[in-house]
Amino acid sequence: MSVLRIEGSYSLEGTIKIQGSKNGVLPVMAASLLHNGTTVLEHVPKIQDVFCMLGILSALGADCRMEENRLVISASALTGTKIPETLAGQMRSSVMLLGPLLARLGQVETSLPGGCRIGKRPVDLHIRGLEALGARVETGDGRIRAVCPAGGLTGVNIHLPYPSVGATENILMAAAGAQGETVLTGAAREPEIEILCGFLQAMGVSVEGAGTPVIRIRKTSAFQDTCFFLPGDRIVAGTYLGAVLCAGGRVVLERAPAGHMERTIATARQMGAQVETLEQGIRVSMRGRPRPVRIETGPYPEFPTDMQSVMMAAAAIGYGTSRIRENVFENRFCVAKELQKLGAHIIIENKIAVVDGVKALKGASVAAEDLRGGAALAVAALAAEGSSFLGGYEHISRGYEDISRDLAGAGAHITLVP
Ligand code: UD1
Numbered sequence: 001m002s003v004l005r006i007e008g009s010y011s012l013e014g015t016i017k018i019q020g021s022k023n024g025v026l027p028v029m030a031a032s033l034l035h036n037g038t039t040v041l042e043h044v045p046k047i048q049d050v051f052c053m054l055g056i057l058s059a060l061g062a063d064c065r066m067e068e069n070r071l072v073i074s075a076s077a078l079t080g081t082k083i084p085e086t087l088a089g090q091m092r093s094s095v096m097l098l099g100p101l102l103a104r105l106g107q108v109e110t111s112l113p114g115g116c117r118i119g120k121r122p123v124d125l126h127i128r129g130l131e132a133l134g135a136r137v138e139t140g141d142g143r144i145r146a147v148c149p150a151g152g153l154t155g156v157n158i159h160l161p162y163p164s165v166g167a168t169e170n171i172l173m174a175a176a177g178a179q180g181e182t183v184l185t186g187a188a189r190e191p192e193i194e195i196l197c198g199f200l201q202a203m204g205v206s207v208e209g210a211g212t213p214v215i216r217i218r219k220t221s222a223f224q225d226t227c228f229f230l231p232g233d234r235i236v237a238g239t240y241l242g243a244v245l246c247a248g249g250r251v252v253l254e255r256a257p258a259g260h261m262e263r264t265i266a267t268a269r270q271m272g273a274q275v276e277t278l279e280q281g282i283r284v285s286m287r288g289r290p291r292p293v294r295i296e297t298g299p300y301p302e303f304p305t306d307m308q309s310v311m312m313a314a315a316a317i318g319y320g321t322s323r324i325r326e327n328v329f330e331n332r333f334c335v336a337k338e339l340q341k342l343g344a345h346i347i348i349e350n351k352i353a354v355v356d357g358v359k360a361l362k363g364a365s366v367a368a369e370d371l372r373g374g375a376a377l378a379v380a381a382l383a384a385e386g387s388s389f390l391g392g393y394e395h396i397s398r399g400y401e402d403i404s405r406d407l408a409g410a411g412a413h414i415t416l417v418p
Pocket of ligand 1: 122167305328329
């Protein structure tokens, strides 16, 4: 098992190129199955979640080729309706194949996504949405089985009582292959929804209202071959912004999607960073210890839950007391006990973490237990005196192409020890 070795107390200087969006590309890969033809995706991140999704698409009969950051998916010969259990178990995002497979092949079967380390993650809203479009869905023995009625799915008005990102994506993909118009109210507004809608539009689907709570979607003609460029990953960019908050220095984040990072940038500024928007991304500069903040996570445009652990790491070396409230995933605070091993002072009570900043963290052996928590530990270790060893790299590589390459490129002393 690989371990990251990180030496702390070096400030960062340089440029980091931000990889393509993970949470953008996964639904787009799923949506490519709607089309009996070829999709070309550019700026695809080379991460384990993408490789896992590629494994599933191939197992279902799609022909997939990845060359550097370009992915070509040809779904003409798609026949499989059963998502292999081992692959579905590795990645919760496999649930987003329900919508496109139902629309394309009329039936689908997968395992119910199990509990995840950051929380329960039910799929009731996905299922209710697909049922509203006419699908018959059965769950039992840890499986989900869904079938279309004889005439296929039919567009309808659907209201989501909570703006779930995954449920919004699943419903949009199923609706893109349904007869007639679907109006989805209470939709998630995350930038990844706009990415998916942009892709569906490029395939020939009529979509209005992406990025708002009301989305109207209708298939107007046959799907068409598409070449689509993925924007930079806002959470990866935010992670490296957090690295500068912790370590200090001055770094340009190329392709950071500043327009979709408002709350993260605002929080970094409150903590004392200077953040400038450039044509090619953003420039972050930081001197001294971070100032304390209050953070409350929520659906976009509120503060992203995926950025919460990284900001907790920065608050841990700030001066004063920060308060963080996690409203989206109940177990996101599991990283706190590892940060404590580095010397952080954090008290958790239900949904609230109180972080008392300390002057310096101390290098230690710690382990990532989830993707963003792992990234937060890497960032915290940059500000710790001496060496840290970070295990659980398999969680980090789910979402970061090469965190050691990126941070080392900006002067950090970080290596991946095989
Ligand atoms: C996606 C992102 C994840 C991000 C999250 C919130 C991907 C691959 N993952 O996850 O990184 O942290 O959005 O921005 O894009 N819920 C239900 N019933 C459902 C679905 C969700 O109760 O059917 C609840 C969840 O338990 C959670 C909340 O809704 O408490 C948010 O979940 P959701 O927005 O669906 O997140 P994901 O799509 O799983």
